[in-house]
Amino acid sequence: MRARALGALLLSFLTLCVPLARAEPPAPFPPDQRWQVAADARAGTSTGPYVTAAFPETTAYGATVTLRGRLRWTRRFSVGLRVPLVLARLEQPAGALYAEAAWGNPELYGAFDLLRSEQGGWTLDLTTSLALGAPLAEHDSAQLAGRVLSFADALEGFGEPELFTPGVLPVTPAAHLLLSSGSWRFGASLKLPLLTRVSDASLPSDSATRPLGFVPVGELSARRQLLPWLAVTAAPRLTVRAVSPVDDHASPLQLLVIGQAEFQLGAALSAAAVFQAPLGGALGGSTLAGGLTFLATF
């Protein structure tokens, strides 16, 4: 398992050229900029819980690819879109692999810059957002798409349930705080995804789903600009499956640690290499991911 995880991590760094998925809005969006587009990719391996009796767990390796765009509508209001896709190789019970792909739930959000304050060399930005997901991610009777999405959810440490939970209508209010001074930037995010079940028709009758899921996700981050072209970020993210949308017997708490090296490639373009690993919980020791982000702001 360890060797496979390391192999997948190495592969992700060496071979992925497609950019990745973060809680939106993840990066500062200066008021004088109109567009922000990004592509995120996470590649890794995971063994995580699944919801049916025949498949109490899912083992896979692969990648999530999320395209996102954000448009400043007014000086303080912007709208954004995230479209997630998952490509995975699902390990079958005897050990063979099936290559499968599945869409996650596309998400449309509005973000409002609530506060900007400058004091004593520090700048404080507070943004709130509300996202509505399209319930397009579905279970299928073969439990292939469902397991692919479960794999993607695990790669994110359960921290993107609104994107990767099938059969639900996600509504996600969130708040994002950024505190900047000189070469330092500290962030805090809290999002409260509410997942209303709209379909579980393809799940076997022994699967326990809940009509409503509530999975708060909190993230802290510290970013240091080391060089004009290089910044590093460390961020722990805690997911609390207060009301899990499915009864998969997983621990309700999942910590994910994220490390990121960000490279300024030009005035409007940056790229980041990301490493993330769940600690403890249902995924610690069995899930590992790395990836790239390309972000353009103009």
Place this chain on the structure above:
Amino acid sequence: MPYKFSLGGLAGAMLCLACEPRVCEDRANASDALPQRLSETGLFQDLERERLGPGVFAYAPEFVLWSDGTDKRRWVFVPDGAQIDTSDLENWRFPRGSKFWKEFSRDGVHLETRLLQKVGNGDADWAAAAYLWRQDQSDAELAPYGAIDALGTTHNVPASGECFACHDGRSNRVLGFSAIQLAPRSEATPERLPETAREALFASALPTLDVPGTPTESAALGYLHANCSHCHNQSAAAQSAEKCLNPNQELGFDLDFTLYTDRLTSVSSTATYRTALGRVIERGNPDASKVMEVMASRQGGVAQMPPLGTERVDERGLRTLRSWIGAL
């Protein structure tokens, strides 16, 4: 699945970074022709009392595939009036409607029963799936996508597509029911197939076939045949078959495909001696033999052998091979 991405090939292409040889096609539709319950397959006419259905015969191959220590039973059925064409000793031909069942149990609890059913006239026209037994053991349900940790054990039930990972290695798709496994030996051995079954199933009597060598040698050769040769064989059919496993075809561990050419007159005529010695088997040195290393591994993937269907090392099988290699 209205929003399931239909371009599975795209997924395969994008993720073919390491040319992972274990990638299979999802062939769950291979089980479309099969009934939903084991009780409807014809195996038993009275499932509770295990009274076999008409034309169903139990058999037991001499050399068995290691299945993590599960207890296995096997049965065969050929439609009334039809018979198995054994004229090609190396590749029997089975009539349409033929069925093979293999049941897996642990501690007296039935876990799964696999069914391989001939659904056409071509050699490759087989449907395959496993039936997962109910907790109350009253019947078993078709499980085209298999199951993990069946009935609370560590036993996994394969998906339909995985069946062909091994069965595609033979042009007739049948493993364990062949001349070398069932033919009478020169010396008295346990009956592998009742005489009534042989008369009913075969158009002509099977010749006497012996696996060459000392008991240690024949046990090792038989072990490799049963556990390795469904992938590692050098028959033309195996090389051309579309398999999810794509092993090194330069190696061969089979006994079947040398029946005509060499008549298995000596150990040196076997595929194992001709292709594996000096490559993955080092004479007198089991510790330096690759075959021992991969057999003793359960790291997953192709670092272990067999790569599919096992999570536990076969210690007894290892001892068999160690004795043989050490004495070479």
